[in-house]
Amino acid sequence: MIDLSGVHKAFGANRVLRGVDLSLPKGQSMVIIGGSGTGKSVLLKCVLGLVVPDQGRITVDGQDVTTGDRDAFLARFGMLFQGAALFDSMRVWENVAFRLLRGPGRLPKDQAREIAVEKLRRVGLKPQVADLYPAELSGGMQKRVGLARAIAANPEIIFFDEPTTGLDPIMSGVINTLIRDIVVEMGVTAMTITHDMTSVRAIADRVAMLHDGMIRWTGPVAEMDQAADPYLQQFIHGRADGPIESVR
Amino acid sequence: MSRFLASLGRPVLAVLAAFGRVTLFAAETLRHLFTPPFYLREFGQALLQIGWFSLPMVAMTAFFTGGALALQIYSGGSRFNAEAVVPQIVAIGMARELGPVLGGLMVAARVASSIAAEIGTMKVTEQIDALTTLSTNPMKYLTLPRVLAATLAVPVLVAVGDSIGIAGGWLVGTAKLDFNSATYLANTRDFLEAWDVGSGLVKGAVFGFIVALMGCYFGMNSGRGAQGVGAATKSAVVSASVLILAANYLLTAVFFTS
Numbered sequence: 286m287i288d289l290s291g292v293h294k295a296f297g298a299n300r301v302l303r304g305v306d307l308s309l310p311k312g313q314s315m316v317i318i319g320g321s322g323t324g325k326s327v328l329l330k331c332v333l334g335l336v337v338p339d340q341g342r343i344t345v346d347g348q349d350v351t352t353g354d355r356d357a358f359l360a361r362f363g364m365l366f367q368g369a370a371l372f373d374s375m376r377v378w379e380n381v382a383f384r385l386l387r388g389p390g391r392l393p394k395d396q397a398r399e400i401a402v403e404k405l406r407r408v409g410l411k412p413q414v415a416d417l418y419p420a421e422l423s424g425g426m427q428k429r430v431g432l433a434r435a436i437a438a439n440p441e442i443i444f445f446d447e448p449t450t451g452l453d454p455i456m457s458g459v460i461n462t463l464i465r466d467i468v469v470e471m472g473v474t475a476m477t478i479t480h481d482m483t484s485v486r487a488i489a490d491r492v493a494m495l496h497d498g499m500i501r502w503t504g505p506v507a508e509m510d511q512a513a514d515p516y517l518q519q520f521i522h523g524r525a526d527g528p529i530e531s532v533r
Numbered sequence: 534m535s536r537f538l539a540s541l542g543r544p545v546l547a548v549l550a551a552f553g554r555v556t557l558f559a560a561e562t563l564r565h566l567f568t569p570p571f572y573l574r575e576f577g578q579a580l581l582q583i584g585w586f587s588l589p590m591v592a593m594t595a596f597f598t599g600g601a602l603a604l605q606i607y608s609g610g611s612r613f614n615a616e617a618v619v620p621q622i623v624a625i626g627m628a629r630e631l632g633p634v635l636g637g638l639m640v641a642a643r644v645a646s647s648i649a650a651e652i653g654t655m656k657v658t659e660q661i662d663a664l665t666t667l668s669t670n671p672m673k674y675l676t677l678p679r680v681l682a683a684t685l686a687v688p689v690l691v692a693v694g695d696s697i698g699i700a701g702g703w704l705v706g707t708a709k710l711d712f713n714s715a716t717y718l719a720n721t722r723d724f725l726e727a728w729d730v731g732s733g734l735v736k737g738a739v740f741g742f743i744v745a746l747m748g749c750y751f752g753m754n755s756g757r758g759a760q761g762v763g764a765a766t767k768s769a770v771v772s773a774s775v776l777i778l779a780a781n782y783l784l785t786a787v788f789f790t791s
Contacts, residue, residue, distance in 0.1 A: 333665075335666070356668045362666060364663070366662065367659070368659060371663075372655075372660055373660075384668060388570070388668055434667075
């Protein structure tokens with residue numbers, strides 16, 4: 286269970302998060318939606334400790350994320366970054382096996398490579414891809430490699446940051462299906478941030494809308510279309526008119 | 534009046550704050566020297582990149598500098614009949630000053646820029662965040678190997694540069710200035726003291742530390758986008774160069790002022 290209560294974060298005068306309260310039950314897939322620049326990525330990075338909140342408390346299974354063994358805490362997570370964030374200087378398999386090759390529980394190179402190739406296969410990539418460098422891959426393939434890296438060490442919690450941004454609709458569909466399948470198959474807790482409504486419907490058990498630095502609406506994905514909140518309705522239907530101000 | 538004083542004080546405070554941040558960054562880097570894990574592969578790669586691949590550039594710089602120095606000393610020395618001191622002055626000048634300073638500046642141009650651009654790009658493409666989520670400390674994985682490699686590699690580059698610079702002076706001295714080869718070499722050997730070379734190597738280590746530290750510091754604190762990485766690269770080279778010259782003065786004052 287991931288719990289956020291009263292989380293605030295400002296960058297100078299820009300108050301990005303203004304008291305976020307959110308709960309994500311274990312084994313569920315939550316998608317956080319909201320306009321660009323509303324602090325979705327910052328929220329996710331606060332949970333991982335990449336950004337330190339100014340106020341508020343974040344706990345994972347009751348443990349405050351700022352206390353305890355940091356390596357053990359991070360070992361529970363996998364993350365797919367928006368641009369995949371693959372290490373350019375390493376081959377694809379070394380990227381996937383990065384965690385397996387380092388740290389206290391590191392594996393022999395051959396075994397780590399075997400697992401990496403298996404994870405690549407799981408995300409639909411052939412073993413030949415393992416020896417390529419990230420720059421030799423298309424955007425969609427890089428996302429898949431990022432996904433393979435996120436699941437390589439069998440994490441309990443996976444975060445997906447804009448998993449379909451920059452991909453064509455077919456590749457977006459492939460990535461959405463992969464994410465959903467992997468989340469169900471591994472039984473992980475997942476938190477995804479996106480403004481792609483197709484992704485929301487494909488991935489989410491629950492949806493939360495972040496607006497103006499706070500959670501505007503949260504509930505099961507099945508109830509999203511019937512919700513009365515005008516902000517949510519404007520966002521999910523992509524209307525220019527409504528309570529959310531848009532620059533035209 | 535108070536506005537005038539404030540306008541004077543603001544940049545001073547900004548410089549002091551920047552100095553403080555760099556000092557904390559250096560302390561954080563060095564702290565990782567004593568705690569495992571140690572990334573030997575990254576250290577080896579950094580050693581190769583910073584040391585081996587800088588060698589041709591440092592060698593060429595030293596060779597031409599040694600040759601030019603011989604010509605200058607001969608020409609200047611002839612004004613008071615001191616042409617014969619060319620071998621000694623070339624050797625001392627290369628070992629104490631020109632070898633370490635020019636070597637350090639050339640490495641700053643090549644290495645500080647490359648480190649800042651590499652780490653800056655990693656930052657803007659979230660690779661640094663990815664390292665953290667993969668339970669790998671970026672300071673330990675990226676900064677420490679580079680700083681350590683540069684601190685060890687630059688003195689070696691300086692030693693090679695000193696030798697090549699002296700060889701450049703010898704070549705010009707014997708081929709153009711009519712020095713006897715054996716006499717030139719004997720004068721170089723007899724007048725060059727161990728501390729002349731040793732002080733240059735110590736300077737090289739300090740300059741190497743500065744170069745890699747500046748590259749890593751500005752890379753880690755790079756702004757967003759291509760402009761941010763470009764600015765970080767420029768700041769790394771400028772800061773490293775200025776700090777090398779300042780450190781050179783301080784070290785020279787400490788080593789050679791009795």
